[in-house]
Amino acid sequence: MQLLHSNIKHVIALLPYYVLFVLITERFKVVGPAAPLVAVAGEDLILPCSLQPNISAEGMMVEWFRLHETDTLVHLYEDYKDRNGDQMESYRGRTALFKEELKKGNASLKLSALQPSDDGAYKCFIQDVDSYLDDVTLYVEVKGKIKSQYQFIITNDVLILKLIKTVSSFVSILGLHLHTQQLVYKYQISDLTMQTVLPAQGNYIGLYYSCICATSS
The missing domain is CATH 2.60.40 (Immunoglobulin-like)
Known part of the structure; x- marks a missing residue:
């Protein structure tokens, strides 16, 4: 019985550290749709990406980039501003975050005037001020359309x-x-x-x- 009480005391003593560990390792999760996003060339498309729980992403770094490309940057938000100096040329003037939604954990990207070359895999990467990070990969399928x-x-x-x-x-x-x-x-x-x-x-x-x-x- 004395041994049991001793073990319980050890568990209770370690509990705050365990809770702290959980809070650190599971601060947030970046989520998005698993199914491909299908859209027609020429139209606008929203690439969903959000934090769970819905904590604010205003002070975090939000980076959208292409996978399997030489130049990869699609959109970068950091230090409360868009910083797209190194953005891929084909995306200039066509990307935007919903700034008012960042405080709700919504880091979705609006991609305007879809082009056939936009087809492929995208990654939404979010990192907080303490360097905790997570990401999610989305897939976009751009369908052709004759409309002239x-x-x-x-x-x-x-x-x-x-x-x-x-x-x-x-x-x-x-x-x-x-x-x-x-x-x-x-x-x-x-x-x-x-x-x-x-x-x-x-x-x-x-x-x-x-x-x-x-x-x-």
Whole structure:
């Protein structure tokens, strides 16, 4: 009986240290969806990521990055500010955290104007001021979609086919005896404009021309 009391005393004596150990090792957990996030090119997508329990992430470092890429940074939040100096070029102007939601433990990322190249694995990495950290991996699948507005501009010497607000990749222009020149690409934040100028030599004006656009599906 005396031995039992002695063991109980040892357990009680060690209990505060055990509780402290649990608090240190399980400060928070970063969670996100296990299933792939499927979206259509050109649309916006929210990549869910949050802390459990829902403690504030305002004073923490939140880093989103791509897996299996040479340049990996998608978005970095640190010291209460976005710090995207080393952000991948293809993501510039297209990422945002919900700053008011950080205090609720919500570190989800909004990715605007999805591109086919956005397809792949992402990691949401969160670290607190005491260097405790955790992360979660999400998978994004970007589906192709043909969605274009186009117009023909015909003058005396050239015929211009211009694609406006397209989320498709430009494959070719088909027309009778037409020889296309190199395409000129102009990128905007949410729209992609592509244009090619075709010589209008001979009796080309008034003929029917078609444009083929395609994306990966």
